[in-house]
Amino acid sequence: SAKEQGRNNYQFFSEDMNHSILEHLAIEKEITEAIERNQFTLFFQPKISLFDYRTTGVETLIRWQHPDKGIITPDSFIPVAEETGQIIDIGNWVLEQACRQISSLIRKNIMPADAKVAVNLSAKQFTDPKLAEHIRNVLEITGIPPRCLELEITESTLMDDVEAAISIMQEIKTTGVSIAIDDFGTGYSSLSYIKRFPIDVLKVDRSFVMDIPDDKNDMAITAAVIAMAHKLDLNVVAEGVESDEQLQYLRLNNCDEGQGYLFSRPLSLAQLHQYLVIAAERRTNSYEI
Numbered sequence: 001s002a003k004e005q006g007r008n009n010y011q012f013f014s015e016d017m018n019h020s021i022l023e024h025l026a027i028e029k030e031i032t033e034a035i036e037r038n039q040f041t042l043f044f045q046p047k048i049s050l051f052d053y054r055t056t057g058v059e060t061l062i063r064w065q066h067p068d069k070g071i072i073t074p075d076s077f078i079p080v081a082e083e084t085g086q087i088i089d090i091g092n093w094v095l096e097q098a099c100r101q102i103s104s105l106i107r108k109n110i111m112p113a114d115a116k117v118a119v120n121l122s123a124k125q126f127t128d129p130k131l132a133e134h135i136r137n138v139l140e141i142t143g144i145p146p147r148c149l150e151l152e153i154t155e156s157t158l159m160d161d162v163e164a165a166i167s168i169m170q171e172i173k174t175t176g177v178s179i180a181i182d183d184f185g186t187g188y189s190s191l192s193y194i195k196r197f198p199i200d201v202l203k204v205d206r207s208f209v210m211d212i213p214d215d216k217n218d219m220a221i222t223a224a225v226i227a228m229a230h231k232l233d234l235n236v237v238a239e240g241v242e243s244d245e246q247l248q249y250l251r252l253n254n255c256d257e258g259q260g261y262l263f264s265r266p267l268s269l270a271q272l273h274q275y276l277v278i279a280a281e282r283r284t285n286s287y288e289i
């Protein structure tokens with residue numbers, strides 16, 4: 001009967017809910033342990049100039065080295081950490097460690113002195129009233145020059161409360177670091193806001209790059225976003241570049257930089273070191289990519 005079915009549905013729903021709440025609590029507890037036991041680690045993915053193929057910087061991507069489950073990528077724990085507020089501790093740790101590790105590569109001349117390290121900021125970190133103070137502190141204790149640090153903030157974070165976002169960004173800018181708008185094209189921005197944001201870089205979301213050259217609409221959108229960004233004096237980075245055809249299309253449309261598996265997967269610090277040494281040798285021997 002309908003009543004019986006209703007009850008079954010209810011039971012199913014309720015079990016499902018319990019399961020997800022329990023799972024959620026378990027993840028929260030495990031994140032606390034992971035912080036205490038140093039199970040978080042940083043990977044770095046190079047960003048490449050599409051004009052001369054130099055490495056312009058790296059994006060910091062967190063990984064969780066779980067004792068039983070192996071390496072866990074951020075999409076499966078960042079949203080929980082965001083909900084529980086643990087993201088503040090994790091995010092502060094990421095910012096400090098990324099600056100420490102990359103500034104040591106810059107000091108050793110392994111990383112070009114004009115390269116940048118980018119760090120992703122979550123929505124909760126972005127609205128943390130102590131953010132600017134924390135950035136200043138990290139710049140001071142790690143000795144990284146402010147021009148070498150870039151913060152990536154997703155378009156959807158910025159669109160939550162536009163007026164508040166503009167004033168937070170203005171405060172961040174007083175520290176001298178630069179700001180990139182991440183995953184651009186997925187956050188329902190009104191274009192009239194983009195010109196009011198004190199940003200330096202626009203990252204075209206991977207979803208537009210993915211289907212080049214098969215999807216003519218995505219190609220048109222990508223070209224238009226690059227042209228618009230340049231008119232607004234922004235640097236443009238294409239995310240998720242995987243094929244030579246995508247690279248050629250982006251170059252044809254004057255995209256400044258690219259990031260993706262075509263150039264490099266995210267690398268451990270040791271792998272990044274090796275990657276940069278090889279890239280430098282290739283340049284002195286004047287080989288082309």
Ligand code: C2E
Binds near residue numbers: 121122260
């Ligand atoms: P994101 O900031 O847009 O980072 C780019 C993601 O795309 C990374 O996934 C990267 O590994 C992946 N990727 C790069 N090139 C390619 C490609 O050619 N093809 C494909 N299919 N994927 C590519 P990852 O590392 O799993 O990170 C996912 C998201 O998690 C990031 O998206 C970012 O929003 C978030 N995240 C990562 N690290 C942190 C962090 O330290 N703090 C915060 N708050 N969020 C982070």
Ligand code: MG
Binds near residue numbers: 059120152182
């Ligand atoms: Mg990012």
Ligand code: MG
Binds near residue numbers: 183
């Ligand atoms: Mg992105």
Ligand code: MG
Binds near residue numbers: 205206
């Ligand atoms: Mg993305």
